[in-house]
Amino acid sequence: xxxxxxxxxxxxxxxAECERIIALDLxxxxxxxxxxxxxxxxxxxxxLIKIRNQKPDVLIMDELIDGxxxxxxxxxxxxxxxxxxxxxxxxxLDESRHHARMRNVRLVHxxxxxxxxxxxxxxxxxxx
Numbered sequence: 346x347x348x349x350x351x352x353x354x355x356x357x358x359x360x361a362e363c364e365r366i367i368a369l370d371l372x373x374x375x376x377x378x379x380x381x382x383x384x385x386x387x388x389x390x391x392x393l394i395k396i397r398n399q400k401p402d403v404l405i406m407d408e409l410i411d412g413x414x415x416x417x418x419x420x421x422x423x424x425x426x427x428x429x430x431x432x433x434x435x436x437x438l439d440e441s442r443h444h445a446r447m448r449n450v451r452l453v454h455x456x457x458x459x460x461x462x463x464x465x466x467x468x469x470x471x472x473x
Contacts, residue, residue, distance in 0.1 A: 354381040356470065359401040361385075361392035362434070363410055371405060374459045378466075389419055396427055403469055405432045405462075424449035430469040432462075 358380055362368040368385050375383050384401065386392035389410045396404065404423060408416035420431040428449075436455040451465045 354379065356380055356403065357382040357384070357399065357401040358403045358405060359384045359386060359392065359395055359399070361387075361389065361404060361406040361410055361416075363387050363407065363412065367407070371462070374462055378459065378463055380466075389416070392419075393423075396423060396429065400427065401429060403432065403466065404429050405434065408433055408435045408437065420450055430472075432465050432469060 358375060360368050360371050360375075360383060362371065362385070365387065368387065372383050372385070384395055384399065386395050392404070392406065392410070395401070404420070406416055406420050406423075408420070410416040410419065417433055417435070420433045423429055424431045431450045433450055433452050434455060434457065435452055451469055453461050453465050
């Protein structure tokens with residue numbers, strides 16, 4: 346992306362969130378922000394399949410995907426191996442400290458709103 350103007354409608358976002366209500370809420374936020382291409386994955390396995398098949402521009406993932414706290418490590422692995430920036434949704438201060446210096450991974454703390462999601466996406470896409 347670099348210095349080019351960014352077209353939200355052209356950005357393909359994958360939301361990996363096992364809680365459907367949160368995934369739908371995120372989709373609504375992203376749609377209101379102008380992002381049009383949004384996919385969902387409700388498990389880490391489904392997310393990996395979609396990443397391999399579709400290579401999204403950004404992955405938004407809950408650190409507690411599948412009900413376990415391995416989302417942070419999975420996000421780090423995806424960012425490194427697939428070269429996809431990851432927005433990691435976290436409620437844990439311990440996870441925040443642990444993942445704070447990960448390259449290509451941004452943390453957004455729960456509870457979050459459109460302002461936090463938009464700021465993080467702009468930062469991710471500006472540096473992509």
